Amino acid sequence: MIDLKDVSKMYDNGSAALDHVSLHINKGEFVFVVGASGAGKSTLIKLLSHEELPSSGSVVVNDTEVNKLSKSRVPYLRRKMGIVFQDFRLLPNKTAEENVAFAMEVIETPRRVIKERVRTVLDLVGLAGKADALPQNLSGGEQQRVAIARAIVNRPLLLIADEPTGNLDPETSRDIMDTFKKINHMGTTVLMVTHDKQMVDMMNKRVIEIVDGKVVRDEQKGAYGDEN
Numbered sequence: 001m002i003d004l005k006d007v008s009k010m011y012d013n014g015s016a017a018l019d020h021v022s023l024h025i026n027k028g029e030f031v032f033v034v035g036a037s038g039a040g041k042s043t044l045i046k047l048l049s050h051e052e053l054p055s056s057g058s059v060v061v062n063d064t065e066v067n068k069l070s071k072s073r074v075p076y077l078r079r080k081m082g083i084v085f086q087d088f089r090l091l092p093n094k095t096a097e098e099n100v101a102f103a104m105e106v107i108e109t110p111r112r113v114i115k116e117r118v119r120t121v122l123d124l125v126g127l128a129g130k131a132d133a134l135p136q137n138l139s140g141g142e143q144q145r146v147a148i149a150r151a152i153v154n155r156p157l158l159l160i161a162d163e164p165t166g167n168l169d170p171e172t173s174r175d176i177m178d179t180f181k182k183i184n185h186m187g188t189t190v191l192m193v194t195h196d197k198q199m200v201d202m203m204n205k206r207v208i209e210i211v212d213g214k215v216v217r218d219e220q221k222g223a224y225g226d227e228n
């Protein structure tokens with residue numbers, strides 16, 4: 001599913017964000033990436049989606065060597081992944097339903113399929129009753145649910161989340177985490193960057209810790225750790 005071999009990333013300003021990182025993530029895994037601010041976590045995610053390219057090493061996602069992909073193939077890579085951010089990034093003038101539908105419209109899905117699928121995913125994330133609400137009239141947790149629905153509506157193999165509970169209170173965070181768990185149980189690989197110690201400790205999943213661009217810990221059924 002994800003294979004990084006000896007990957008380093010040096011930004012143009014000389015800052016080394018990742019330093020000889022190798023890791024393998026299997027299909028269906030649920031993996032947390034933890035580490036202090038500036039450790040290189042977001043850079044790792046950006047390499048998976050071809051938002052940034054590695055300075056050296058190889059990045060493979062879904063059997064595709066991301067760093068060798070031509071520009072015209074990048075949208076096909078991204079269709080296989082859904083990404084959720086800390087700040088939701090919803091379109092403010094579209095309702096919950098329209099935000100989710102938009103992700104299908106851009107890949108020219110037939111209207112009938114969109115309607116049916118959007119309803120199913122809004123139901124899955126527990127938002128069936130809020131389909132017509134605009135983001136400004138939804139709570140933070142509800143907005144994040146819309147963002148999750150949008151991320152999974154095209155049935156990606158991989159769901160990436162960059163601090164998805166960073167703006168949410170503990171109870172809402174637990175609900176959101178349950179939603180990710182449900183999606184993972186349906187077969188989607190989940191890769192989540194987080195600073196949420198309580199959540200990582202509770203979930204008892206694989207934990208990869210990055211310090212100064214290096215993987216310093218990779219544990220099955222891990223905990224958050226003391227260092228962050």
Ligand SMILES: Nc1ncnc2c1ncn2[C@@H]1O[C@H](COP(=O)(O)OP(=O)(O)OP(=O)(O)O)[C@@H](O)[C@H]1O
Nearest residue numbers: 011013015016017036037038039040041042043044
């Ligand atoms: N576009 C960029 N140009 C130059 N340096 C960058 C860029 N993006 C990140 N960096 C640097 O690369 C290093 C890793 O940054 P990254 O954003 O990956 O860290 P992070 O672990 O995601 O941090 P946070 O938890 O604060 O989001 C940092 O030193 C950062 O300053």
